[in-house]
Structures are given as C-alpha cells and as structure tokens.
Amino acid sequence: MAFISGVGNTRYGKIEGSTTMGLAAEAAHAAMADAGLRPQEIDGLLTGYATTMPHIMLATVIAELLGIRPAYAHALQAGGATGVAMAMLAKILVDSGRCQAVLIVAAENRASGQSRDQAIQTLAQAGHPDYEVPYGATIPAYYGLLAARYMHQFGVTGADLAEMAVLMRRHAGLHPDAHLRSPISTEDVMASKPIALPLRLLDCCPVSDGGIAAVITREPISASRVRIRGTGQAHFHQHISCARDWADMGAQASARRALDDAGMALTDLRYLAIYDSFTITLAMLLEEIGFVRRAGAGEAARAGRFGLEGDMPLNTHGGLLSFGHCGVGGGLAHLVETQRQLAGRAGERQVKNATTGFVHGDGGVMSSHVSMVLERV
Amino acid sequence: MTDTASLSADPLARDWWTGVADGRIGYEVCRDCNAAQFYPRGRCTACGSTRVETRQAAGNGTIFSITVVHRPPSPALQAFAPYAIALVDLDEGVRLMAHADPALWIGARVRATFVPFGERIVPRFVAPA
Numbered sequence A: 001m002a003f004i005s006g007v008g009n010t011r012y013g014k015i016e017g018s019t020t021m022g023l024a025a026e027a028a029h030a031a032m033a034d035a036g037l038r039p040q041e042i043d044g045l046l047t048g049y050a051t052t053m054p055h056i057m058l059a060t061v062i063a064e065l066l067g068i069r070p071a072y073a074h075a076l077q078a079g080g081a082t083g084v085a086m087a088m089l090a091k092i093l094v095d096s097g098r099c100q101a102v103l104i105v106a107a108e109n110r111a112s113g114q115s116r117d118q119a120i121q122t123l124a125q126a127g128h129p130d131y132e133v134p135y136g137a138t139i140p141a142y143y144g145l146l147a148a149r150y151m152h153q154f155g156v157t158g159a160d161l162a163e164m165a166v167l168m169r170r171h172a173g174l175h176p177d178a179h180l181r182s183p184i185s186t187e188d189v190m191a192s193k194p195i196a197l198p199l200r201l202l203d204c205c206p207v208s209d210g211g212i213a214a215v216i217t218r219e220p221i222s223a224s225r226v227r228i229r230g231t232g233q234a235h236f237h238q239h240i241s242c243a244r245d246w247a248d249m250g251a252q253a254s255a256r257r258a259l260d261d262a263g264m265a266l267t268d269l270r271y272l273a274i275y276d277s278f279t280i281t282l283a284m285l286l287e288e289i290g291f292v293r294r295a296g297a298g299e300a301a302r303a304g305r306f307g308l309e310g311d312m313p314l315n316t317h318g319g320l321l322s323f324g325h326c327g328v329g330g331g332l333a334h335l336v337e338t339q340r341q342l343a344g345r346a347g348e349r350q351v352k353n354a355t356t357g358f359v360h361g362d363g364g365v366m367s368s369h370v371s372m373v374l375e376r377v
Numbered sequence B: 001m002t003d004t005a006s007l008s009a010d011p012l013a014r015d016w017w018t019g020v021a022d023g024r025i026g027y028e029v030c031r032d033c034n035a036a037q038f039y040p041r042g043r044c045t046a047c048g049s050t051r052v053e054t055r056q057a058a059g060n061g062t063i064f065s066i067t068v069v070h071r072p073p074s075p076a077l078q079a080f081a082p083y084a085i086a087l088v089d090l091d092e093g094v095r096l097m098a099h100a101d102p103a104l105w106i107g108a109r110v111r112a113t114f115v116p117f118g119e120r121i122v123p124r125f126v127a128p129a
C-alpha cells in the first residue's frame, strides 16, 4: 500500500529573488518534516522539470542539494499532469517494494525567473513547432480553441466559465499561501481584458513562483493516514489540432481506469481536485469525467455544490486559477490539498466527510491525463 | 521566401511551408490504405506504410473552432494583433491549424488565402468569394 505521509509547500506568488532550487529545498524539507523523516531515510526521489532551469538530470541535482542518496531517482515530464504522474510512480515504487519512502518535489521560479514574454513563448512550445507555433499561437490560444468549440457544441456560456474563476478565488482567500486572494465577481471575469477569445485574463491562471512536495511511503508512518487507492492515465494526442474525439479527450478514460483500479464509482468520491489551468479546463474536465452533466459545471458552481459546504468540494486551496501555477508544482498542489483535506488538517478550509478524494492532472492541451483516487484509512 | 532553412529544421515541414509560400496546402495520402493525414510525416499513422504521397488541397473547408488572439507571444507579432487562429476541416478530410478572418464562426465555409505573418507566409481562411 502507498500512503501520502507528509506534504509541504512554500507560498505561491511572485517571490522576488527566489530560485528553483531554493523553493524545492524549502518544500522538500517541509514535507519530510511533516512525514517525520530525515533526508537520509528517503530512498526514492522524483521530480519534474523547470522551464527556468532546464537540466538533463534534475532529480539528482535536488537529491544532492538535500543530502539524499536515493536508490531510485529521475525526472518525469507530462506537462501539467506531471505532479500526479510523480505520485503514481511513487505508489508503484513503494507497492513493488523497491522503495520505502519516495520524495516527490516540484518547484520553479516561473514568475520572477524570466520575463512574461519568455514564459509565454516557452509554454507555447507545447504546441507543434512547425504546424501550430508559427501562427503566433500561445497556450491560451490552444485553450481558446477548446473553449470556442466546447461552448458551441454543448451550449456552455461565458457566465458559466466565469463561475469557475470566482469559485477558485473564493477558496484561495482562505489559504494563506495562495497567489491571488482578493475576491472577484463573474462580472469582473467577463469584463477582464481579452487574451485569446473567448478566454479573458481572469479565465487564465497566473504565472507563479512556488515549491511543493510530498512523501509517499509503504507504511502509514505519520498521523496523516491517506492512502492512494487507485490510479490511471490516458494519452490520446499531443497537439490540439490532432485531437480526434472532442467528447473524450482522455480525461474520462483516465478517470475510469483510476476508479476501476480503486474499485469505486464517481458517486463514492467526497472531495475533488481537478486541474484548472483555465476556466474551460476545469469545466470540461468536470463534465467529461461525469461529475456533472455537459454544460452543467456553471450551474453546479452557482448552486454551491463545489463549495466547502457542497456535496462535491472542489480545489479548496484555490487551484491553478488562484492558488497559483508554478509549473509542475501547480498540478501537485491539488494532490497536497487533497491529502490535507482527507487527513482533516485543512484548517478553516476543512470540509466535512472528506473520506475519499479524486485528483486529476491535465498536461499540454488536454493531452496527458493522470487520475488518482485517495482515501482516509 | 528564399531562405527556406529558416522555415524549419525538418525537411517535410520545410517543403510544406515552401508550398504555402507558393499558395499550396499539402497533405498526405497513403498509397496502401488510402488514409489522408495532416501534418506530413512521411509514414501513414493508420497502417504504418511509408508509401505516402503528398497531394495539394483545393483550399476549401469548414471552421471547426476559432479563437481571437489579443495577447501575442512576442512584441514582433504585436502589429498583427488581434488575429484569429482556427482549426479548419478541409474538404479532403484533414484538419489543420491556420489563420482566419476573426469575423468567421464555427461551421462557416471558408477558402484559403495566403498572407504575410511574422517572418513567413501563412494560410489564412476567409469567406468564399
């Protein structure tokens, strides 16, 4: 069995003078302390990538920095799904007996370590270098294409999408480490400046600095007894112009595999942590996976179903849209918040009856999907 | 477009963009299984055959999706903003990304034109004449 025995994070936001390694170390030490482990007791280390610090072997850089000599270490790359993918591999490593305690860590000074243009250009490379990027495409443009088609096909409105941004900001207001905490209204979202229409500024997540980490162990060694019960993935395309079935981009298939692996149904899940790089990302994932009907995410948010008191509390840390997006650490934050909710230590954000949780990461443009079912034991 | 090397490091992509500069949109058809595909790969994604041939599309299609970019990725492209990026389903059965008239909508019939953008000529789809 695999338990998320410790978690830790830095604050997210623009942190002048921060470095990717400094953020990684702060988060990693916090997670190890939370699990009650010394660095020498970690025997596996997984990390992702940092656009501001390209490196051919980032995992051993971090291991050396922390004084860890792991029996298993390397980096993974699955875009925004990397965080959940790291946790999935950590589960495989401890389940197989290969490792006892795997540190997964993600950090990047994505906001302060480069200019905004650099960040936008680097991220646009998730698109095809020959057949997409030359059109002046950006990540918001790829998701703008998704949004336009999805809204047209299922009757989703701009007001429906705006609800997602408002909800994430409301939740982030309760998290002291969140990047964006001032409340916003649906009118604010719909009046914000156009980025890649139909997406506007407040439909997009910010670029943040931050670091976050978790320790996955073979035994339940801490007071946080949160078990990884099932996992799944699906990868149907890389480039949005090559996506074939717009009714299942892979999220549904990935979620189905995780639920089957856990022996559970959607209705068994009490807490949701869903990737939300843009408002459309969150709405599409909720609807495609089947938590709500098509075009039903906005009305469910308006009805309070995703709030702290709702029947499907969602991204109570504020998600990428407001807690912040520092790259790999952006998607890993969903997992860390789920652990805190299931362990009953989310403070004033704590929801009732969070005995099970579902985490979903999306990399690229609905390209890489990784899903995970967690439970309190 | 004399400097074709600047178009791409990939020979297939260089050929494709050279064709665009001459007002052509190429796509591939498999000689073994007849599948049409875009982008060019030199190998069929349906059956794996390398017996693929390049054909020229007539340039007519339908808008599958469209977004209007107000925030370009670089200052060099600011002069072109706002510009529309579309996914276009060509009548030949392949989909490609291209520029489009921002006033167009999903489902609109379109035809290809070719216009300067940044350092190259790109296909831009507009309403049929």
Ligand SMILES: [Zn+2]
Pocket: B030, B031, B032, B033, B034, B035, B044, B045, B046, B047, B048, B049
């Ligand atoms: Zn073939």
